Amino acid sequence: MNNSTELTQHTPVKSEKSKNKIAVKASIEFVTASDVKQWITEQAQALGFADCGFLSVHHPLFAKQMDQLQQWLDKGFEGQLQFMHNNHHLRANPDQLVVGAKTIISVRMDYLTQAPTPRTVEDNNQPNQGIIARYARGRDYHKTMRSRLKQLALNIEAMLPEWQHLNIGSEKEFIFRPFSDSAPIFERPIADAAGLGWTGKHTLLINKQAGSFFVLGELFLSLELPDDTPVKEHCGSCSACIDICPTQAIVAPYQLNAAACISYLTIEHDGIIDTKYRRAIGNRVFGCDDCQLICPWNRYANLATVDDFAPRHKLDSSSLLELWEWQEAEFLKNTQGSPLRRTGYVNFLRNIAIGLGNANASLETVEQLQSKLGIHNPMLDDHIEWALLEQQNKLAAQ
DSSP states (O other): OOOOOOOOOOOOEEOOGGGOOOOOOOSSOOOSHHHHHHHHHHHHHHTTOSEEEEEETTOTHHHHHHHHHHHHHHTTTTTTOGGGGSOHHHHHOHHHHSTTOOEEEEEEEEOBSSOOOTTOOGGGGOTTBOEEOGGGSSSOHHHHHHHHHHHHHHHHHHHGGGGGGGOSSTTSOOEEEEESSOSSOOHHHHHHHTTSOEEOTTSSEEBTTTBTOEEEEEEEESOOOOOOOOOOOOOTTOOHHHHHOTTOOEEETTEEOGGGOHHIIIIIOOSOOOHHHHHHHTTEEEOOOHHHHTOGGGGGOOBOSSGGGSOOTTTTTOBHHHHHTOOHHHHHHHTTTSGGGGGOHHHHHHHHHHHHHHSOOOHHHHHHHHTTTTTSOHHHHHHHHHHHHHHHHHHHTO
16 A cells, blocks of 8 residues: 555745756747646656646545545545544645645656566465565655655756746746655545546556556646646456455455555554454565556556666565564664565564465474564464464475
């Protein structure tokens, strides 16, 4: 899940033009506001974003999304995501989130470093490997996204004098603020409305030319630029993502019970994971890619152009036992600047314990599980004991 960061500071940046004299060459003649949008898109792509779209902070989608959010919350699908109950006034009124903002630039960034085999879940063929969601194997994308969005804003600022004849607010004080999963923002609906793709039945955004293996970000700014338009959805009668979900978290097309989603359970959920989900979690120790791997549109998935997504510390190829052997100091070292920090060490061990319970029968696995019994807390012991029982039953059946 990528909608899980708490509210942070939202003070807009009032840029000082004297400090931001960035030489940016214009590739087109600025006759209309649409020319400005084209230029910004070119700049965004040069910074590593695959595409961008534009949407007014006053777009009617926000009221509709508030109704849908409340229906989702009423069903109890949020699990421990209590922040989803907060700051509804900011979700509904993004102009209050960044005072002075007029337009939201929505961007997407591809993150795959290796193309998976289309329409298969290869992760299931490696039961002894610790599977980490592909977006999380490198550097924390939130930092990468925000720093490049800030650079995009500075590039825009340098061009403001060129646009003063267009009546888009370029003569006024320039205000901007970048976000990436870091505020109460309807991130995916904004990207949908801005034409970056359509919302799939798994509730992720799908792009016809690029699949769904990308992350999203937003740049709020004070320029008034025309809205882009949404694209037609192309899921048709396909239900592959619904059918493949190990925990049946996609309860209906376009409806996700986050509390049952493996991404939520292994990242956001704190404490004991219900036994009814443990076998279904398999060897997934941080996130889950199944609904994307099976999606036919991901045969068009693009590879990352940003080096930050390259796997670090063998996070794309480590066995469950290798990860299990990490001491806390090693966990903190190997997850510095990584999304994996979000779980915390003990919850990370909890996830690995479940994976070891689901791994192939092995006396070494039993010994390694026993080595951490009684060391941390009763919550972790609960999962270790479950894993030991699973392993012992499989050994007995051999």
